[in-house]
Amino acid sequence: MKIYLKIWRQDSPATPGAMKNYELDDVSADMSFLEMMDLLNESLIQKSERVVEFDHDCREGICGQCGMMINGRAHGPLTHTTTCQLHMRSFKDGDTIYIEPFRAAAFPIVRDLKVDRKAFDKIIQASGFTSASTGEAPEANGILIAHTIAEAAFDAAACIGCGACVATCKNSSAELFTSAKITQLALLPQGQVERADRVIAMVDQMDAEGFGHCTNTEACEVECPQEISVLHIARMNYEYNRASIISH
Amino acid sequence: MKQTTIQYKLVMAGTGLFLCFFLVIHLLGNLQLLLPAAEAQEQFNWYSHLLAGNMLIKIISWVLFIAIIAHAVYALILAGKTKKANGAKYVYDKRANVSPWNSRNMGLLGTVILIFLVIHLKDFWYVSDFTTMGLDKQGYKDMYSVVVLTFHQWWYIAIYELSFIALGFHLLHGFFSAARTLGLYHPKYVKLVRYTGWLYTAFITGGFMLIPIVVYLNN
Numbered sequence: 001m002k003i004y005l006k007i008w009r010q011d012s013p014a015t016p017g018a019m020k021n022y023e024l025d026d027v028s029a030d031m032s033f034l035e036m037m038d039l040l041n042e043s044l045i046q047k048s049e050r051v052v053e054f055d056h057d058c059r060e061g062i063c064g065q066c067g068m069m070i071n072g073r074a075h076g077p078l079t080h081t082t083t084c085q086l087h088m089r090s091f092k093d094g095d096t097i098y099i100e101p102f103r104a105a106a107f108p109i110v111r112d113l114k115v116d117r118k119a120f121d122k123i124i125q126a127s128g129f130t131s132a133s134t135g136e137a138p139e140a141n142g143i144l145i146a147h148t149i150a151e152a153a154f155d156a157a158a159c160i161g162c163g164a165c166v167a168t169c170k171n172s173s174a175e176l177f178t179s180a181k182i183t184q185l186a187l188l189p190q191g192q193v194e195r196a197d198r199v200i201a202m203v204d205q206m207d208a209e210g211f212g213h214c215t216n217t218e219a220c221e222v223e224c225p226q227e228i229s230v231l232h233i234a235r236m237n238y239e240y241n242r243a244s245i246i247s248h
Numbered sequence: 249m250k251q252t253t254i255q256y257k258l259v260m261a262g263t264g265l266f267l268c269f270f271l272v273i274h275l276l277g278n279l280q281l282l283l284p285a286a287e288a289q290e291q292f293n294w295y296s297h298l299l300a301g302n303m304l305i306k307i308i309s310w311v312l313f314i315a316i317i318a319h320a321v322y323a324l325i326l327a328g329k330t331k332k333a334n335g336a337k338y339v340y341d342k343r344a345n346v347s348p349w350n351s352r353n354m355g356l357l358g359t360v361i362l363i364f365l366v367i368h369l370k371d372f373w374y375v376s377d378f379t380t381m382g383l384d385k386q387g388y389k390d391m392y393s394v395v396v397l398t399f400h401q402w403w404y405i406a407i408y409e410l411s412f413i414a415l416g417f418h419l420l421h422g423f424f425s426a427a428r429t430l431g432l433y434h435p436k437y438v439k440l441v442r443y444t445g446w447l448y449t450a451f452i453t454g455g456f457m458l459i460p461i462v463v464y465l466n467n
């Protein structure tokens with residue numbers, strides 16, 4: 001099928017960018033979206049033009065690298081899907097597709113569709129971990145965890161840090177991402193020691209990175225490839241209030 | 249100490265819920281206006297007189313005033329932070345497809361409410377506290393006649409009705425959002441709050457919308 005593309009091109013963080021038009025003739029419905037992008041880049045190479053740069057790694061929906069805004073939606077028209085798991089069968093012959101980078105002040109554009117998501121790492125570095133002295137591996141059954149609690153913590157841990165929640169949020173809030181980590185560790189016995197300090201430090205970092213607040217529109221959960229629940233945000237608020245009242 | 253975005257939201261939720269609570273009391277009192285004209289005049293004027301002379305009501309009205317101002321000011325501050333956090337706009341934006349429109353337009357709905365409040369305070373608070381008013385048979389200020397006179401023209405009723413619709417959409421999102429902000433995360437209670445929010449919104453919006461129409465028809 002024939003596809004018309006309008007893609008954001010920007011040489012460097014400092015230079016202004018603009019949408020540029022491209023056309024592709026032989027796109028197969030079975031191609032993944034990223035394969036379609038590869039096809040475009042091959043044609044650009046043949047014309048000795050600079051390729052469209054975009055992030056990707058696993059191409060199987062688990063690394064969270066492939067973030068882009070497709071037709072005004074994070075990761076494209078499907079819900080709960082990464083860009084690499086989107087296929088061209090979601091589009092029709094003759095369609096025009098707008099492709100832009102995820103936009104938020106905290107996610108500066110590196111080049112074209114590539115953005116710098118270091119701000120997420122900073123939030124995790126602030127306190128998204130548990131401290132333990134190294135030494136011999138502890139006995140596996142030394143700390144008992146109920147199956148339901150373990151599963152709930154796993155659900156929260158499923159976040160792949162793709163940034164779709166920020167990109168789709170009208171406030172560019174990182175609360176879904178941050179709350180998933182806070183909930184995961186608040187649920188587990190290993191997370192209890194630093195529980196109060198963690199939520200305070202991570203929320204402070206979230207603000208310091210320049211992310212916005214949460215209005216509870218719940219758009220993030222719809223676009224999240226891992227279906228991270230917005231109730232984690234409420235849980236983070238609970239943890240924050242608890243920490244503020246009890247220990248800070 | 250610098251406030252975090254979560255603390256800002258806590259102020260919005262606290263003031264918002266206080267206003268939600270006030271609306272219940274305000275509506276229950278005003279439902280007396282639904283009575284037939286003669287009875288309504290007697291009852292409502294007595295009720296207004298009772299409130300006007302009460303110190304507690306005076307204090308609450310000041311708290312109310314502060315809550316509205318704080319709620320609006322914090323909304324404005326958060327809107328400023330959002331503008332900064334968003335950075336560049338999308339060229340093609342269809343993000344609105346995945347969230348309810350009222351949740352995205354709380355500021356717009358709030359602004360309509362704010363403008364309405366100015367009109368509303370001028371209509372009743374200003375008239376009762378700063379002008380000389382006629383007295384009824386009991387010797388109380390005749391607030392009921394002020395209400396009747398206000399809801400005399402259809403376009404004035406329309407302003408009130410439209411404002412109540414804006415309020416309704418604000419409450420529909422605000423009520424459950426405030427519970428989330430306070431940290432209510434258990435799925436069981438989250439559902440309960442959603443349903444309560446719907447019922448609350450229907451009661452408040454429906455009740456207030458009924459009053460101008462019934463007063464108009466009764467006179």
Ligand code: HEM
Pocket residue numbers: 214215216257258260261263264265267268271316319320323326354355356357358359361362418419421422423425426427429430
């Ligand atoms: C009777 C009047 C009002 C009531 C009962 C009310 C109630 C509420 C409640 C309960 C919330 C939810 C808070 C949360 O998400 O935690 C809220 C949010 C909000 N209100 Fe109001 N409100 C009223 C008037 C106003 C006015 C006058 C304005 C504006 C200027 C306003 C602007 C907002 C905004 C912008 C939000 C969303 C904040 C966000 O981004 O999360 N409200 N309101």
Ligand code: SF4
Pocket residue numbers: 064158159160161162163164165166176177180220223224225226227228
């Ligand atoms: S919460 Fe979901 S949308 Fe947000 S970064 Fe994690 S996986 Fe991506």
Ligand code: FES
Pocket residue numbers: 055056057058059060061062063064065066082083084085
């Ligand atoms: S490339 Fe890894 S999730 Fe898409």
